Amino acid sequence: xxxxxxxxxxxxxxxxxxxxxxxxxxxxxxxxxxxxxxxxxxxxxxxxxxxxxxxxxxxxxxxxxxxxxxxxxxxxxxxxxxxxxxxxxxxxxxxxxxxxxxxxxxxxxxxxxxxxxxxxxxxxxxxxxxxxxxxxxxxxxxxxxxxxxxxxxxxxxxxxxxxxxxxxxxxxxxxxxxxxxxxxxxxxxxxxxxxxxxxxxxxxxxxxxxxxxxxxxxxxxxxxxxxxxxxxxxxxxxxxxxxxxxxxxxxxxxxxxxxxxxxxxxxxxxxxxxxxxxxxxxxxxxxxxxxxxxxxxxxxxxxxxxxxxxxxxxxxxxxxxxxxxxxxxxxxxxxxxxxxxxxxxxxxxxxxxxxxxxxxxxxxxxxxxxxxxxxxxxxxxxxxxxxxxxxxxxxxxxxxxxxxxxxxxxxxxxxxxxxxxxxxxxxxxxxxxxxxxxxxxxxxxxxxxxxxxxxxxxxxxxxxxxxxxxxxxxxxxxxxxxxxxxxxxxxxxxxxxxxxxxxxxxxxxxxxxxxxxxxxxxxxxxxxxxxxxxxxxxxxxxxxxxxx
Numbered sequence: 225x226x227x228x229x230x231x232x233x234x235x236x237x238x239x240x241x242x243x244x245x246x247x248x249x250x251x252x253x254x255x256x257x258x259x260x261x262x263x264x265x266x267x268x269x270x271x272x273x274x275x276x277x278x279x280x281x282x283x284x285x286x287x288x289x290x291x292x293x294x295x296x297x298x299x300x301x302x303x304x305x306x307x308x309x310x311x312x313x314x315x316x317x318x319x320x321x322x323x324x325x326x327x328x329x330x331x332x333x334x335x336x337x338x339x340x341x342x343x344x345x346x347x348x349x350x351x352x353x354x355x356x357x358x359x360x361x362x363x364x365x366x367x368x369x370x371x372x373x374x375x376x377x378x379x380x381x382x383x384x385x386x387x388x389x390x391x392x393x394x395x396x397x398x399x400x401x402x403x404x405x406x407x408x409x410x411x412x413x414x415x416x417x418x419x420x421x422x423x424x425x426x427x428x429x430x431x432x433x434x435x436x437x438x439x440x441x442x443x444x445x446x447x448x449x450x451x452x453x454x455x456x457x458x459x460x461x462x463x464x465x466x467x468x469x470x471x472x473x474x475x476x477x478x479x480x481x482x483x484x485x486x487x488x489x490x491x492x493x494x495x496x497x498x499x500x501x502x503x504x505x506x507x508x509x510x511x512x513x514x515x516x517x518x519x520x521x522x523x524x525x526x527x528x529x530x531x532x533x534x535x536x537x538x539x540x541x542x543x544x545x546x547x548x549x550x551x552x553x554x555x556x557x558x559x560x561x562x563x564x565x566x567x568x569x570x571x572x573x574x575x576x577x578x579x580x581x582x583x584x585x586x587x588x589x590x591x592x593x594x595x596x597x598x599x600x601x602x603x604x605x606x607x608x609x610x611x612x613x614x615x616x617x618x619x620x621x622x623x624x625x626x627x628x629x630x631x632x633x634x635x636x637x638x639x640x641x642x643x644x645x646x647x648x649x650x651x652x653x654x655x656x657x658x659x660x661x662x663x664x665x666x667x668x669x670x671x672x673x674x675x676x677x678x679x680x681x682x683x684x685x686x687x688x689x690x691x692x693x694x695x696x697x698x699x700x701x702x703x704x705x706x707x708x709x710x711x712x713x714x715x716x717x718x719x720x721x722x723x724x725x726x727x728x729x730x731x732x733x734x735x736x737x738x739x740x741x742x743x744x745x746x747x748x749x750x751x752x753x754x755x756x757x758x759x760x761x762x763x764x765x766x767x768x769x770x771x772x
Contacts, residue, residue: 225280226318228325231273231287236262238284239275246308252367252498256306265289274325276309276318285313288322290330290337299565300335300385307348319351327355335385335570336562339378340366343598349591352378358409359593361402361558361575362601364585366533368498374585376594377558377575386411388570389562393540394419396547398637399574401600401721403540403559409593412561416572418725422543424551429482429512433520436477436489456542458564458573459504460493475504478521480513488513490521500533501525515548522552525580532581537563540572554578555604579605603640603718621685622740623662626732634729638722639712644705651689653702658716660689666709672701681706690737693719 231239236259243256255261265271269292276286286309290302304326309318330337339357341348353359361377393416395403400418407414480488491505503521508514525531536554538545546556558575565571582605590598624632639662644650650661653672661668668682679701682688692699693716723730 226276226278226285226313226316226321228274228276228321230329231266231275233263233266235275235284236266239273239287242284242287242308242310245310247369250369252369253306254497272326272329273306274322274329276313276322278313285310286318286322288319288326290326290334292333299563300333300383301563302330302334302337304337304339304352319347320354323351323355331382334382335388335565336560337380337382338560339376341376341378341594343374343376343588343590343594344586346589346591349376349378349594352380353591353593356380358406358412359591359597360406360560362594362598363535363557363575363577364602364605365579365581365583366500366535366577371586372532372583374588374598376590376597377560378594379560379563381411381562385562385570388565388568390541390569390571391415392417393572394422394543395540395574396420396422396543396550397634397725398550398604399540399546399556399559400725401603401638401718402556402597403574405597405600406559407561416540419543422547424548425515425518425544426512427515427519429510429516431480431482431487431513431516433517434479434481436479454542455566456539456545457503457506458537458539458566458571459491459502477505478517478524480508480517480520488517490517492521494529494531498533499531500535501529501531503534503536514545518548518552522578525578532579534578534580536576537573538576539564540574546574546576549576552578555601557601557604603638621662623685623687623733623736625736625739627729631726631729631732634722634726635733636712638718639714642711642713644709644711646705646707648705648709650703650705650709650711651699653700654698656698657689657692657696660687660693660714661703662687662712662714664710664712666711667706668709668711669704669706670701671704676702686740687737690741694737 239262240257240259243251249257251257262273265273271292272290274288275284277283278285286307288304288307290304291306292302304323307319307322309322327337337357338360339348339352340363341352343349343362357378357380359376360379363375363377365372366375367373393403395416395418397418397420400416403416404414406412407416475491475493477489477491479486487510488506488508490503490507492501492503494501501521506514506517508517522534525534534554536549538549540559554576555578556574557577559572560575561572562570563573585602588598624635627635641664650668651657663682663684663686665684667684668688670679670682670688671677672679682703688703689699691697719733723733
């Protein structure tokens with residue numbers, strides 16, 4: 225018989241053994257291997273630790289926890305984590321039993337529950353989704369096990385959480401797709417405002433930077449702006465916890481000075497083993513101090529500290545901060561409604577991440593809701609690579625002709641970059657389609673019929689797949705890479721959404737697609753007929769073949 229109960233002091237050794245059996249010594253939250261930490265957690269009000277027990281064998285076979293000491297604003301936020309089931313007892317619904325008991329125990333203690341679930345297998349994702357959690361984010365390469373792994377972020381709401389939520393967040397366009405996807409899941413409803421005009425914090429100022437020491441703490445406390453009023457960055461700590469408590473929790477501050485005076489600071493926690501940093505507070509006396517501190521921290525993380533992953537929770541009502549971080553290559557990875565309790569209401573946050581070392585995500589096992597979020601998030605990271613290249617090549621890529629830099633960046637932002645080796649097929653005749661390709665490098669051969677006959681070629685800067693995309697008909701030809709090909713992929717749903725929000729861009733896209741299609745049609749007709757005009761039926765077939 226299996227029963228779930230709260231952990232006792234004499235369970236600590238068995239809890240530790242479960243994590244060793246499941247993860248070896250690689251679990252990223254190393255405290256679970258520390259029996260003293262586990263003993264304290266059994267008795268503290270800041271954590272709920274449960275165990276699943278095989279009563280017949282008198283053996284602890286699984287464990288899970290809820291950590292209540294998660295936010296710095298009496299957030300009533302808990303992290304549902306540290307779930308592990310001994311390998312000998314898997315597939316017996318032990319994880320489900322532990323989740324049921326956790327939800328029963330915290331009903332009156334939380335407003336927001338979060339799960340950070342592994343993505344190398346779908347078990348925690350499935351359990352969470354089945355218990356009313358929604359997919360809120362995808363955290364690429366967040367933790368280090370044997371290698372860096374990505375995680376899914378899921379959220380569930382309790383009590384008055386959504387009643388207390390502030391309406392109408394203001395988000396930058398680059399956060400729209402993710403926010404809309406999250407907010408469209410019941411019981412939520414999109415109500416945000418997309419702010420296209422928010423200016424970033426300016427550069428400038430003559431400041432020096434240094435690490436906070438005890439003597440600088442009182443002066444920093446006296447700075448109100450940025451710490452109390454219109455707070456834009458949130459996290460698990462804050463300055464008024466006290467210098468020694470901050471120090472004991474491995475938090476650090478960089479100070480900005482001007483003329484010997486402290487004019488701002490940025491607070492962060494660092495895990496040197498996982499090579500991660502989380503920013504939790506930014507204090508400033510002037511707008512240009514904000515950007516100075518963010519730039520300096522980003523530089524130090526990258527050049528001096530060897531940090532691979534930097535994470536910041538930004539207010540969804542602070543588009544200026546969102547825009548500034550975006551310019552520093554931080555990208556939205558999660559949108560969590562009602563995450564933070566601030567003053568008298570709950571605020572949404574946009575979790576933004578900078579990856580200093582882009583690498584392969586490895587095998588992923590994602591549930592459908594998490595996959596949808598992951599697709600949006602990773603498209604943003606692809607944009608880090610593609611957008612600058614497209615912006616530089618506006619004059620050379622026909623699809624961008626007539627666009628200004630701002631419009632081109634919008635279009636680049638909904639594309640992803642893919643590569644094909646020689647003889648790889650981008651698409652095959654008769655396959656359904658929902659995307660077109662913009663060739664950034666290389667050449668694509670279009671062929672059709674049986675036996676296959678070459679109809680034409682698509683060169684660098686040209687598109688293929690547009691007719692089938694726009695007409696919703698299957699491909700009438702096959703597109704094959706001739707040598708190494710790199711192309712930007714544009715999904716129909718993303719194009720339709722962009723055009724709905726930016727019809728000015730839509731007009732240019734359709735005009736350029738028509739011009740490009742006509743040029744390829746003439747080129748194909750001339751090459752097949754010795755420069756003689758083709759009849760209308762052949763023109764129709766040829767155009768579909770080239771652009772299918």
